[in-house]
Amino acid sequence: MAQNNTEKKSSSLWHSIKQNKACYAMLAPFMIFFIVFTVVPVVMSLPMGFTDFNMAQPPKYVGLSNYTTLFLSDKIFIRSIRVTLVFALFTGPISYILCFLLAWLINELHPKLKTVFTLIFYAPSMANVYTVWQLIFSGDMNGYLNSFLINLGLINAPVQWLTDGRYVLGVTIVVQLWISLGAGFLALRAGFQNIDRTMYEAGAIEGIRTRWQELIYIVIPSMGPQLMFAAVMQIVSSFTAGTVAQNLVGFPSTDYKAHTIMTHAYDYGWVRYEMGYASAICMILFVVMYALNRLISKLLSKYMD
Amino acid sequence: MSQINTAKLKASNRQAGRKIGGTVAIFIFLTVLGLFMAMPIYLTVIMSIKPVEELFIFPPKLYAVRPTLDNFRDMFEVLHQNRVPFSRYVFNSIFVTLTVTLCQCVFASMAAFVLAKCKFPGSRLLNHIIVIALLYQSNVIYIMQYMVMAKLRMIDTYAALILPSIASPMGLFLMRQSISQVPDSMIEAAKVDGAGYFRICWQIVMPNQKPALMTLIIFAFQAAWNIQTGALVFQEQYKTLPTVVTQAASSGMARAGIAMAAAVFMLIPPIIVFMIAQKQVIETMAHSGIKE
Numbered sequence: 001m002a003q004n005n006t007e008k009k010s011s012s013l014w015h016s017i018k019q020n021k022a023c024y025a026m027l028a029p030f031m032i033f034f035i036v037f038t039v040v041p042v043v044m045s046l047p048m049g050f051t052d053f054n055m056a057q058p059p060k061y062v063g064l065s066n067y068t069t070l071f072l073s074d075k076i077f078i079r080s081i082r083v084t085l086v087f088a089l090f091t092g093p094i095s096y097i098l099c100f101l102l103a104w105l106i107n108e109l110h111p112k113l114k115t116v117f118t119l120i121f122y123a124p125s126m127a128n129v130y131t132v133w134q135l136i137f138s139g140d141m142n143g144y145l146n147s148f149l150i151n152l153g154l155i156n157a158p159v160q161w162l163t164d165g166r167y168v169l170g171v172t173i174v175v176q177l178w179i180s181l182g183a184g185f186l187a188l189r190a191g192f193q194n195i196d197r198t199m200y201e202a203g204a205i206e207g208i209r210t211r212w213q214e215l216i217y218i219v220i221p222s223m224g225p226q227l228m229f230a231a232v233m234q235i236v237s238s239f240t241a242g243t244v245a246q247n248l249v250g251f252p253s254t255d256y257k258a259h260t261i262m263t264h265a266y267d268y269g270w271v272r273y274e275m276g277y278a279s280a281i282c283m284i285l286f287v288v289m290y291a292l293n294r295l296i297s298k299l300l301s302k303y304m305d
Numbered sequence: 306m307s308q309i310n311t312a313k314l315k316a317s318n319r320q321a322g323r324k325i326g327g328t329v330a331i332f333i334f335l336t337v338l339g340l341f342m343a344m345p346i347y348l349t350v351i352m353s354i355k356p357v358e359e360l361f362i363f364p365p366k367l368y369a370v371r372p373t374l375d376n377f378r379d380m381f382e383v384l385h386q387n388r389v390p391f392s393r394y395v396f397n398s399i400f401v402t403l404t405v406t407l408c409q410c411v412f413a414s415m416a417a418f419v420l421a422k423c424k425f426p427g428s429r430l431l432n433h434i435i436v437i438a439l440l441y442q443s444n445v446i447y448i449m450q451y452m453v454m455a456k457l458r459m460i461d462t463y464a465a466l467i468l469p470s471i472a473s474p475m476g477l478f479l480m481r482q483s484i485s486q487v488p489d490s491m492i493e494a495a496k497v498d499g500a501g502y503f504r505i506c507w508q509i510v511m512p513n514q515k516p517a518l519m520t521l522i523i524f525a526f527q528a529a530w531n532i533q534t535g536a537l538v539f540q541e542q543y544k545t546l547p548t549v550v551t552q553a554a555s556s557g558m559a560r561a562g563i564a565m566a567a568a569v570f571m572l573i574p575p576i577i578v579f580m581i582a583q584k585q586v587i588e589t590m591a592h593s594g595i596k597e
Contacts, residue, residue: 013426020425022502027431029408030416033472036457038438041449048445055448102338105331108323113332115583119576120339123346126527126575131564132349135365144348144365178342183524187479190516193589194483211327225482232439232478240442262442269444282443289440 048279055273066280077281079256080264083169084239084285087260090173092238095180099230102181103188104215118189125182130247133175137161137248168249168258176244180237184230191226195219224303231296239289242266261285353377353565360561376566383553383563389541398530398546401466405529408471410521414514417480418506422492435481438474451536465537466545470529476521483517484510515589519582526578531571547571 017024049066051059070077106117136144139160146158161167195218203218220227242262245251249258252267261281269278352360354372384391419425420432450469459465487510495505511518534548554567 017426020423023419023423023425023428026415026419026502026506030412030472030477031431033412033468034438034474034477036453037450037469038446038472038474039434040453041446042438042441042443044449044452045443045445102335105335108328108331109335111587114587115580117335117339118583119579120343122579123572123576124342126579127346127349127572128531128568129345129349131561131568132345132352135352135561136345136348142361142365147365178345181342183475183479186520186523187482187517190483190520190586193516193586194486211323222486225485229479229482232436233475236439236442265444275445275448279443279445282441282445286441286443290437293436293440 045279046283048276049283051276051279052274053276053279055275059276062276066277067284069277070280070284076256076259077261077264080259080261083256083258084260084262086169087173087176087241087258088238091176091180091241092234095177095238096184096230096234098177099181099185099188099234100227103185103192104219106189107192108211118186121181122186124179130244133248134162137171139163162249163254165255165257168245168253172241172245172248172258175248176238176241179244180234182233182237184233187226187229187233188223191223192219195222221303224300227303228297228300231300232293235289235292235296239285239292349565349568352562353569355562357562376562377570380550380553380563380566380570384549387541387549389544393542394544394546394549397463397543401463401532401545402526402529404467405470405532406522406525408467409473409476409525409529410518412471413473413476413480413521414511414518415503415506417477417484418510419502420477421481421484422487422489422510423502432481435474435478439478454537461538461540461543463543466532466534466543470532473525473528476525479521479524480514480517483514487513516586519585523575523579523582527575530575 048059050061050063052062052066053059102117102121106114106121109117135142138144138146139158139162141147141150141158143158143161145161146155149155150158159167161171199218199222200214203214208214208217240262242260242265245253245258245260245263246266251263253259262285265278265281265285268274268281348367351367351369353376354374355369356371356373356375359366359370381391384394420428420435454460454465454469457464459468491509492505495509500509531547532545533551534544538544550567550571554564
């Protein structure tokens with residue numbers, strides 16, 4: 001009887017697969033490349049956290065020892081958790097709100113101005129301008145910020161923005177915020193453009209009088225998918241940030257003050273060639289980001305289909 | 306046609322309770338913030354046209370006293386010293402960028418339509434996997450990816466530059482989110498009329514997805530344009546512009562001005578694409594009839 005049931009089940013599964021063969025055919029071109037260049041490498045890298053792997057010899061299974069070392073004796077890792085949390089707490093929510101707020105405000109303007117402002121706010125994430133930030137925050141009097149502050153009389157001597165342990169994290173956060181109006185921002189802009197005009201008209205008839213009411217009763221409820229996209233992008237960029245700090249305040253930064261988890265993984269992976277250990281670090285980060293993603297998708301679920 | 310468009314756009318600005326004062330306030334706020342945001346890029350451009358002797362005067366000036374194209378000239382001189390003619394790098398970059406952008410948009414759109422609108426065995430799982438792929442960042446992936454490419458004998462060919470970038474989980478996720486807003490009734494109606502999924506996707510859904518598709522084009526172009534050849538390619542004839550421009554900026558006459566010139570030079574094509582695509586986004590008017 002039970003066997004009969006499973007047979008039935010598998011045959012109906014086969015039937016519905018056959019019925020949907022058009023779907024699979026349309027997925028195929030993407031999925032072939034996705035599986036070969038993303039899924040396979042990811043699956044191959046998952047078990048690496050449980051190994052000792054230096055890239056020269058084949059990986060050796062070491063159980064949980066990477067993880068126990070990380071939490072019990074790697075003081076710099078513990079510090080990097082704190083740095084990452086502070087960093088993510090400042091850059092994540094602020095730039096998420098900025099993305100939405102700016103996308104909305106731009107939407108209120110004349111179409112010609114929309115393109116100009118969208119470009120101005122998006123351009124930083126297109127450009128590779130660490131060199132100019134280094135000149136702005138440069139520690140001698142030639143640095144733009146120092147010379148500006150000296151001219152105003154706010155400081156007497158140049159401040160070592162990029163090497164003074166008190167400032168490195170702040171400077172990194174500012175630059176990260178500057179480049180953070182990226183994918184999420186553009187996706188939200190596109191979302192605003194795609195809201196049905198008749199919704200506004202209907203809203204006006206039903207007594208919506210101000211921009212704010214329109215935002216809350218019409219815009220936000222119809223932007224759920226874009227809000228979710230922007231949230232995922234923001235989680236990724238704020239938690240995996242590391243390149244900004246490495247390019248700006250050096251590697252390692254003074255007193256590890258701007259040493260994020262991702263920088264720590266970079267240190268073990270590409271400097272010390274301890275790929276197993278680096279893998280374990282990345283795994284911990286992934287678990288945190290995944291949990292956060294679930295939380296946000298719960299919060300936004302009422303705006304989704 | 307353009308007249309109709311502007312008329313439509315004007316109408317769109319007359320929405321519920323718009324006070325002119327509010328719009329002016331928004332404009333001023335965005336301008337102030339915009340100036341702040343544009344400052345580093347403005348400085349990059351200025352530095353790229355400053356002569357060497359102006360780079361280190363105190364106090365640093367916010368403009369070039371005697372603007373010059375020396376930095377650009379020097380950069381191109383270094384680039385021309387390579388064994389391979391400069392036009393080859395330009396061709397490589399354009400070829401790689403266009404192929405990646407085109408494939409990414411076509412493949413991601415189709416897959417996104419299926420994932421957003423069709424229920425079939427495995428659809429929930431696939432939707433989940435896309436988000437996981439976005440969130441899972443590990444420096445070990447690149448090694449594994451390299452091993453896969455080596456197994457497929459792709460190293461030192463165009464394939465190594467193009468194929469790994471074609472399936473972008475981010476592009477798929479973007480399109481999926483946007484297509485999920487298309488009402489099911491529209492797709493049902495098309496089905497009743499006898500259209501297959503392929504036709505529904507390209508003739509009914511995608512024409513209404515201009516904003517998302519144009520945004521995807523911006524992302525795809527930008528990412529593909531900046532593909533660094535790194536360890537994927539050793540032969541000079543397959544190298545792309547970002548690789549050689551970075552080399553030129555840091556080799557020989559390494560100085561800030563040349564790095565700035567390189568940054569400005571590399572930024573021009575993505576900005577052009579951005580302007581064209583963004584204009585399309587803004588011209589889109591979601592009209593009644595496509596939605597319930």
